[in-house]
Amino acid sequence: MTTNGFGNDCLADVRVLDMTQFEAGPSCTETLAWLGAEVVKVENPKGGDPGRALGGAAGVDDPYFLNFNANKKSIAVNLKDPRGLQLVKDLATKADVMVENFAPGAIERLGLGAGVIRALNPSIIYCQVKGFGEGSPYEKNLAFDMIAQACSGIMSTTGERDGRPLKPGPSLGDTGTGMLLAISILGALFRRVRTGQGEHLQVAMQDAMLHYMRIAFSYQARTGKAAPRAADSSVSGGNPPMGTFPCKGGGPNDYVYIYTSRANPEHWRRLLAVIGREDLIGDPRYDSPSARSERPGEVNDMIAAWTRRHDKHEAMDIIGAAGIPAGAVLDTLELHNDPTFEQRGIMQTIDHPAAGPFKMVGWPVRFSGRPPPVHPAPLLGADTDEVLAHWLGLPAEAVSGLRSDTIIG
Structure with a gap:
């Protein structure tokens, strides 16, 4: 494969059997x-990955499937037949x-467990998600x-302080686990180059989510x-102003998030200048994080009075330009339509x-200025035909026979 600098040749010649x-x-x-x-x-010849049919139109793979299976090949094999x-x-x-x-135990019952596969191919990196x-x-x-997310503490730290636990929007339990496994696979492959050693990697979704809860565990400790x-706010604590503030428009996501760090007192002073309250700079009632924490209502009200006069994009632009962390609350449609x-x-x-x-989110890391295509x-x-020929060297007539016998689809 010719190097193009976009990252999609990093794992050239690495073969992944995706079940x-x-x-x-x-x-x-x-x-x-x-x-x-x-x-x-x-995939199963009769329908394939269940994600293909999650609410999609008949005969058209659902966007859910398209988003998680880009850049792959598909082979349809009947695993209920010994030849498959x-x-x-x-x-x-x-x-x-x-x-x-x-599901737990299913791959072993099929006869494709780690012991079987690693005996056939000792250098394989065999990976399981449960x-x-x-x-x-x-x-x-x-x-x-x-x-x-429920069983890892994530939901226990999400929601209003006096409300019920909630699930965050991102699918941390799924994609978050997948990313940790991908990183571990890269490490195992790198070691295998040196040693030839295979590996059996296992990751549990509950265990993986503890990795994303380290700040909460720090609070607990x-x-x-x-x-x-x-x-x-933040599980690790914070001081006002810190949080979402309403903006002009009044829609469900017409808010801007403003954060003033306890570690940088200039954030607060700069914010006072932005909202036209320079008179409060140095005022002991508000000058320290601890002082502001004693009157959060007053602090938040004066910030909200300013943000309500601006839409969320204006608020983010003005506050951010002043050197204060700020972010408009953007929904998926706004992000989808942002040409940048x-x-x-x-x-x-x-x-x-x-x-x-179909527009979709790709890999966010740039290689020489550009993410992988x-x-x-x-x-x-x-x-199916290409893989069986390329990986196993099966001639066309053998592949045709397997299809006739419904071993492959």
């Missing part, structure tokens, strides 16, 4: 594909990485993103109490053979 579905596993393997690995997704199972074992002998996120870890009292339980819900993301390659428009043009998610089984 994942929904999001946690696919987000991991999609990352490897964006970095140049040849990722072959093994043997095909997957043969593919595993040619793979550098295998990733699965079946809801709960080995040794957990819940290791046999099924889990999705929101279950991992410091206070001896469970980290609380912090509304629009596409200009920078952070969002890219693909031309899917069935869904047509995004290619459409594959149609079910679209690459």
Whole structure:
């Protein structure tokens, strides 16, 4: 593969056997594909990854599937037939990485567990994503993103201070877990270059989410109490003004987030100048974080009186230009329609053979100024013939026979 400097040749010649579905596993393997690995997704000929049909139009893969399976190939194999199972074992002998996120125990019952595959290919990086870890009292339980968030402390720290626990919008339990696994795979591959050593990587979604809760655990260690819900503030604590402030327009997301750091007293003084209250600079009632914490209502009211006279974009522009951290609360449609993301390659428009043009978020890290290019998610089984020929050397007549016997689709 010719080096193009865009990152999609970093994992050239790395083969990934992708036996994942929904999001946690696919987000991991999609990352490897964006970095140049040849990722072959093994799917059931009758429907494939369930994510393909999540509310989408008949015969057209759902946007959910398109977002998590870009840059991959698809092979449709009947795993209920011994010959189909043997095909997957043969593919595993040619793979550098295998990733699965079946229900607990399912991959072992199929005969494709770590012991079997690593015996066939000792240098393979064999990876598993589950809801709960080995040794957990819940290791046999099924889990999705929101279950991992509930069981990891994330929901306990999300929501209004006196309200019920809430699930954050991002799918941290799924994609967050996938990213940690992808990083670990890269580490295992790097070591394998030196030693030839394979690996068995296991990550539980609940365990992975603890990684994202380290600030909350720091609070708990410091206070001896469970980290609380912090509304629009921070679990680690803060001082007013810190949070969302209403802006002109009055819509559900017409807010700007303003943050004045305890570590930088200039934030507060600059903000007073922005809102025209220079008279309060040096006033002992407000000059220190502790003093402002004693009268949060007064502080927040004077900031809100200013933000209500500006829309959220104006507020962000003015406050940010003054050297104060601030951010407009942007919804997904606003972000989708912002041309700068596409200009920078952070969002890219693909031309899917069935869904047509589709704008999606790609990999955010730039390589020599540009993120890796995004290619459409594959149609079910679209690459079956190519993969069997390229990986296993099967002649066309053998592939045709497998199709006639419904071993492949």
